[in-house]
Amino acid sequence: MTGTRVTASVEFVRSDLCLQFDVPDVPFVALTGPNGAGKTSALRCLAGLEEAAHVTWSDGEPKSRGYLPQRVMLYPAMSLADNIASSMRFAGLDKASISERTAELLDLVDIAALARRRPHEVSGGQRQRAGLARAIAATPALLLLDEPFSAIDVDSRARVRARIIEHIAESGARCVMATHDPNDLAAADAVSILLP
Amino acid sequence: MKNRPPRWVIAMAAVPAIVLGAPLFALLWRLPWSDLGGALTSDAAKSALGLSLITSVSATALCVLFGLPLAWMLSTGTGVTTRVVRALCLLPIVLPPVVGGVALLLAFGRRGVVGQWLADLGIQLSFSTAGVILAQFFVALPFFVLSVEAALRQMDIEFAEVAHVHGASPTRVFTSVTVPSIAPAIAAGAVLAWARALGEFGATVTFAGSLEGRTQTLPLAVFNLLESDPADAVVLSAVLVVLAVAVLVALRDRWFGVLRSEVQR
Amino acid sequence: MGIVGCGGSSASVVDVLAASSYTDVADELETLLEDELGIDIRFSFGSSGTFLEQLNQGAPAAVVITANGETMRRLESAELVDASIAMNRNELIIVTADTTIGQSINSLADLAASGDAVTVVCASTAPCGAATDQLLKQAGLTLSPASREPNVRATLTKVILGEADAAIVYRTDAQVRPDLRFVEITDTVDVVGRAASVTGKANGANIIEVLGSAAAAEILADAGFSAP
Numbered sequence: 001m002t003g004t005r006v007t008a009s010v011e012f013v014r015s016d017l018c019l020q021f022d023v024p025d026v027p028f029v030a031l032t033g034p035n036g037a038g039k040t041s042a043l044r045c046l047a048g049l050e051e052a053a054h055v056t057w058s059d060g061e062p063k064s065r066g067y068l069p070q071r072v073m074l075y076p077a078m079s080l081a082d083n084i085a086s087s088m089r090f091a092g093l094d095k096a097s098i099s100e101r102t103a104e105l106l107d108l109v110d111i112a113a114l115a116r117r118r119p120h121e122v123s124g125g126q127r128q129r130a131g132l133a134r135a136i137a138a139t140p141a142l143l144l145l146d147e148p149f150s151a152i153d154v155d156s157r158a159r160v161r162a163r164i165i166e167h168i169a170e171s172g173a174r175c176v177m178a179t180h181d182p183n184d185l186a187a188a189d190a191v192s193i194l195l196p
Numbered sequence: 197m198k199n200r201p202p203r204w205v206i207a208m209a210a211v212p213a214i215v216l217g218a219p220l221f222a223l224l225w226r227l228p229w230s231d232l233g234g235a236l237t238s239d240a241a242k243s244a245l246g247l248s249l250i251t252s253v254s255a256t257a258l259c260v261l262f263g264l265p266l267a268w269m270l271s272t273g274t275g276v277t278t279r280v281v282r283a284l285c286l287l288p289i290v291l292p293p294v295v296g297g298v299a300l301l302l303a304f305g306r307r308g309v310v311g312q313w314l315a316d317l318g319i320q321l322s323f324s325t326a327g328v329i330l331a332q333f334f335v336a337l338p339f340f341v342l343s344v345e346a347a348l349r350q351m352d353i354e355f356a357e358v359a360h361v362h363g364a365s366p367t368r369v370f371t372s373v374t375v376p377s378i379a380p381a382i383a384a385g386a387v388l389a390w391a392r393a394l395g396e397f398g399a400t401v402t403f404a405g406s407l408e409g410r411t412q413t414l415p416l417a418v419f420n421l422l423e424s425d426p427a428d429a430v431v432l433s434a435v436l437v438v439l440a441v442a443v444l445v446a447l448r449d450r451w452f453g454v455l456r457s458e459v460q461r
Numbered sequence: 462m463g464i465v466g467c468g469g470s471s472a473s474v475v476d477v478l479a480a481s482s483y484t485d486v487a488d489e490l491e492t493l494l495e496d497e498l499g500i501d502i503r504f505s506f507g508s509s510g511t512f513l514e515q516l517n518q519g520a521p522a523a524v525v526i527t528a529n530g531e532t533m534r535r536l537e538s539a540e541l542v543d544a545s546i547a548m549n550r551n552e553l554i555i556v557t558a559d560t561t562i563g564q565s566i567n568s569l570a571d572l573a574a575s576g577d578a579v580t581v582v583c584a585s586t587a588p589c590g591a592a593t594d595q596l597l598k599q600a601g602l603t604l605s606p607a608s609r610e611p612n613v614r615a616t617l618t619k620v621i622l623g624e625a626d627a628a629i630v631y632r633t634d635a636q637v638r639p640d641l642r643f644v645e646i647t648d649t650v651d652v653v654g655r656a657a658s659v660t661g662k663a664n665g666a667n668i669i670e671v672l673g674s675a676a677a678a679e680i681l682a683d684a685g686f687s688a689p
Contacts, residue, residue: 047361068362073354077376086372090364138362241466306579307623322624323579323607405608405619406584417612423586 005058007174009085012044012053017041023176027057028168030188031178037194039178040070043144046176062142062174064091066135068180070146072121072127081106081115084137091138105133108163110156124151127167129160136167142176143168149184161187214283220437227434228427235431239444243409244417245435251413252393255332259389260382263340268370270341271348284347289338297402300331305403327404328411332393341384347378382393391440463573474501475664476521480509480528480588480654482551482631483613486684490677497671500664508612509533510586516541516659523662524669528613529588529652536657542561543665545657546673547689549681552651553592553633555644556635557627558620566627569646578626580606581619589613593629596650636685653689 005025006154012019023029023046031039032056045053047067066087074083084105088098106112113185114122114172119130128151135143148164149157168175177184201209228235235241270282288296304311304321314321321327355377359369375382398417402409406420413438421429477494479487480679486503491683494502505522506574507515509532516536525542527533528551530659535619536542537656555572565571582604590609597604607625610616617634620641631652635643654670658665671677678688 047357049357049361051385064363065361067358069354070360073352073358075355075373075377077379085364086359089372090359090362090368092363106224134362140362158209300623301624304539305622305624310681320579322580406610406641407606411608420586422514422583423508423584426514 004055005060008046009056010049010053011055012038012041012045014041014052018055019194020044021194024082024190024192026189027174028170028187028189029174030191031176031190031194032180033195034184035195037196039194040146041102042194043067043146043176044183047144048141055062057097061120062140063183064138064140064142066138066143066144066173068131068135068142068148070081072124072131072151074127074130074134077121079118080111081126083119083130084133087115087134087137087140101137104135108167109133109160118157125153128152132160132164134190136164136173139171139173141173143173145175145177147179148177149179149180149181157181158183200341200383201439223430223434223437226430227254228431231427235428236435238410238428240412240417240421241428241432241435244412244414244432247325247328247409247412248394248414248436251328251332252390253257253330254388255336255393256386258329258333259340259393260386261383262342263337263389264375264382266320267341267348270345281381285341286458287339292398293398295398296334297331297399300399300403302332314445315344322403323407323411325404325410328348328400328413331399331403332396335388335396336393339388340385343381343388344378347381348374352378387443393438394436467516474503474525475523475526475668476679477502477504477526477668478512478515478520478522479504479506479526480590481506481612482528482633482654483526484614485633485637486680486686489680490672493680494527494671494675495666497676498667502668506614508584508587510588512536513539513541522659523665524656524658524672526654526656526672527588528654529592530589530655531573531591533657535656539650539659542657543658545655546669548656548672548677549686550653550689551631551633551686552628552649553589553596553646554628554632554635554649555629555646556617556620556638557642557644558623558625559642561638562626562627563642567644569596569600569602571599572627572629572644573597573604580627580629581608581610581616582606582624582629583613583616584609584611587612589616589629589631590651592650592652598627599648599650607662633685655684 006022007025008023009025010019010021017038019041021042031042033039041050044050045055047065075086078086081102085098085102087151088101109132111126111129114126128148132148133170135145149161152160161183178189179185205377217295224263266285268433270278291299297431301322304314306312306315306320306322311321321330351374355373356369359373359377395415397419400413406412412420414432418429422433467663484506491502491504509527509529510531512527513535516522516525525536526548533545537545555566555569557566566575566578572578582593585591585594601659610619610621613630613634617630620628621638635641656669658669682688
């Protein structure tokens with residue numbers, strides 16, 4: 001399991017939920033547990049989206065974050081390429097780097113041919129790939145992924161997973177992934193189980 | 197089971213269709229086609245048309261510029277201030293236009309609450325083209341704000357949340373994510389506001405007066421023509437109608453096209 | 462459009478369509494007509510220029526009173542009214558607000574020459590406006606009004622509200638507001654108000670008879686209308 005070292009400690013109380021867990025200090029943490037246990041809420045707390053949550057960071061708050069929610073939420077008025085570029089634009093990167101990296105990422109998740117399409121024009125799996133690319137685009141210090149491969153067809157899942165994990169390793173980011181998929185759990189450095 | 201409405205529904209729907217369609221049909225039917233050229237190229241007609249276009253477009257631009265922040269505020273607020281401001285926004289819809297004109301005079305006229313300070317600075321809004329734009333802005337703003345606020349409330353906040361986590365400031369979220377997502381509603385609101393501004397009469401004639409080339413917009417020109425040359429009045433009226441219908445038809449697909457595809461997600 | 466017969470038989474309320482300059486004498490004329498004829502009279506007002514179209518579209522007036530002869534002539538040519546009688550004479554006058562600019566105007570020439578004054582007059586299609594245009598032409602002067610209002614009362618209102626420094630209206634309208642400053646116009650233009658019965662309307666002729674009587678003339682004279 002894990003050592004005593006912890007990246008973050010989360011406490012979040014709501015009318016229907018009582019969450020208390022520690023994020024182990026390893027690069028890739030998988031969060032699992034039955035539905036309703038609070039996996040999504042846990043990620044939202046780490047993303048800073050829950051005002052009522054108490055989050056204690058061992059090394060200070062992460063300087064940047066990447067986020068892929070369960071519903072993906074690609075911006076409907078932008079093309080897939082622009083969606084991927086958005087996180088870089090918000091991070092303040094320069095135009096040249098952005099367009100170079102966008103092309104790289106489109107290839108990484110195998111949707112280069114769909115670059116100019118809008119989210120409503122592509123399949124769920126393709127949207128999720130774009131969402132993944134968007135989340136990792138600005139090489140954030142903390143990557144939060146909520147069931148990130150669920151819509152991708154089973155055959156391609158392994159390839160995409162491998163590429164993402166490689167990227168995490170290269171960038172030195174921390175990743176917390178909420179998932180049901182045993183393959184994801186197997187690839188993680190540590191697994192946290194949330195119980196309701 | 198086919199989704200066709202029952203006969204009584206169709207019969208009832210025919211009533212408003214006729215009430216709305218008959219005047220339009222009659223206008224085009226009774227158009228004095230032989231006089232068309234003369235009526236449309238008269239100095240009064242050309243200046244009224246030009247003035248109407250300039251003022252209505254300016255008023256609409258102001259509605260969009262100030263209406264977007266206002267709609268944003270209204271869509272996120274829940275307190276008493278929000279409710280008061282929203283009521284204020286909707287007031288021009290409920291006020292008869294002439295009453296609106298009187299209110300504008302009391303506020304921005306030469307002796308008005310705000311107007312007297314402007315007068316000291318040498319600015320007089322009544323009887324000016326700027327006054328026309330103000331009157332049109334006053335009556336048209338609610339249409340824009342209503343359309344946009346509704347769309348903002350309907351928007352899924354998770355879009356804004358993702359952008360926020362990725363480091364976008366609230367303003368950046370609004371301009372990069374929110375506004376593009378509600379573009380159809382913004383366009384619809386702007387067109388509604390423009391149409392209302394174009395047709396505005398009561399508040400304009402009361403507050404800004406009526407002078408060819410400066411404040412006599414198309415509706416005022418039509419009103420004037422009714423006294424001297426009703427046939428010309430019909431021609432100018434038809435111009436207004438054709439303008440309005442043309443824009444509605446041109447933009448209709450744009451709105452519905454995007455809306456339909458949103459739903460398909 | 463009047464709705465005839467609210468709560469009574471359809472013949473009980475008789476409509477009279479009058480130019481807006483008659484607004485303030487209407488009450489007394491109404492009383493006179495009701496006493497003499499024993500019928501219920503209702504006055505409605507507007508710009509004489511609109512009467513042609515209104516009658517064409519079937520406005521329910523039995524009698525029409527116009528502010529000038531020209532508009533009555535048009536109604537007579539269109540055979541909408543029977544022969545008209547002259548009611549009164551009215552003449553143009555300048556009214557000014559109590560502002561410094563207003564007080565600097567002492568003649569038509571002053572008005573035309575003043576660059577600062579905000580002046581309003583009637584639209585050319587209204588009798589008052591037509592008369593104003595004629596007046597300026599006769600005097601060889603040009604005016605740049607800030608607005609040409611749809612009828613003479615709207616013109617006067619702008620000065621009352623303080624939005625305009627000066628206006629050209631009828632004497633009778635100016636007299637309604639003694640708090641305003643009047644400036645006489647030498648060689649002013651006058652208009653003759655005329656009344657006529659609308660063709661085919663029952664009470665029309667009777668009403669015209671009363672309007673042409675000495676009693677009516679007295680009411681008009683008291684209000685500042687001169688004899689025709």
